[in-house]
Amino acid sequence: MDKRAIVAMSGGVDSSVAALLVQQAGYEAVGVTLRLHGEGQGPDPAEDARAAAARLGLDFQVLDFSESFREQVVERFVAAYQRGETPNPCIDCNRYVKFGRLMAWARERGFAKVASGHYARVEQDAETGRWLLKKGLDPRKDQSYVLYALTQEELSMLLLPLGGLTKAQVRQLAQDRGFANAGKQESQDICFIPDGDYAGFIQRYAGRSFPPGAFVGTAGQVYGEHKGIIHYTVGQRKGLGLSFPQPMYVCKIDPGRNQVVLGEHRELFSRELEAVGCNLIAVEKIGKPLRVKAKVRYRQEEQPATVEQVGPDRLRVVFDEPQRAITKGQAVVLYQGDTVVGGGTIGEMGE
Secondary structure, three states: OOOEEEEEOOOOHHHHHHHHHHHHOOOEEEEEEEEOOOOOOOOOHHHHHHHHHHHHOOEEEEEEOHHHHHHHHHHHHHHHHHOOOOOOHHHHHHHHHHHHHHHHHHHHOOOOEEEOOOOEEEEEOOOOOOEEEEEOOOOOOOOHHHHOOOOHHHHHHEEOOOOOOOHHHHHHHHHHOOOOOOOOOOOOOOOOOOOOOHHHHHHHHHOOOOOOEEEEEOOOOEEEEEOOHHHOOOOOOOOOOOOOOOOOEEEEEEOOOOEEEEEOHHHHEEEEEEEEEEEEOOOOOOOOOEEEEEEOOOOOOOEEEEEEEEEOOEEEEEEEEEEEOOOOOOEEEEEEOOEEEEEEEEEEEOO
């Protein structure tokens, strides 16, 4: 049983090479592609995944997880925008579908391990026995940020064969094995909104339009009319349709008043945040203020901060220096060195 593994194969080069490395490590591997949303949204990823699995001689199947994806990812995404937040659907997908649902499916069938092509590492702490999530060794590809919500049980099952490799090394391995997807480019879009029109998608999915309201300043002054709160996110400067003598940015979205609050660049900065729905990995709980480095978006460099646990699943993070455009709905992820302490969803901001 211990040498049977499911490999989540998206059709891309990373998961194909992950399957190769799992096989080389002596596992009896089965490739699976998750069907997450409607047909006809570009090329079928299952075809590239099936071809890579066939090249490795792996059994392969497609699992229809579209209902779970709709409930746990799409509906959360739409609801968050309606609350004036800017969610990260990839984190919800990893948490609830790609690992939560897939690992349950794998356990039911006697598989001890599930592998994926994420650039991160999993290790077990010899002293505490806790499973640790660590950054991938390629800093340009590290994906530990989007995996912070994984539980101890999930981490214990997880194989991440690419964690110690660079993207160039992965492409070379794919080329050496003759994978057709060795040069395949990565998608930068949210998979269920390939045209990038979030507002249009949300309106269609919610079955309603979002009424115009007031653009206001941080002191309450009215600047003009916005076209609906779902069209805006904190930190946005372009596309406001207003003219000012100085650059103005979205500082806050207030769905209760149907207002979009604008301010100057300096007004985008804050030092504190509270995070909810938190998941701790390196420690069971944070008993006293802890020095960490924290990042509030995927592409940000982590910044020095102090974190306190203020409830069973609530954290307060205070940065040494004010941070730009901390955004409700995004994730804050905490690090000590290359180890993920934990993280949560950004809620209220302080000063």
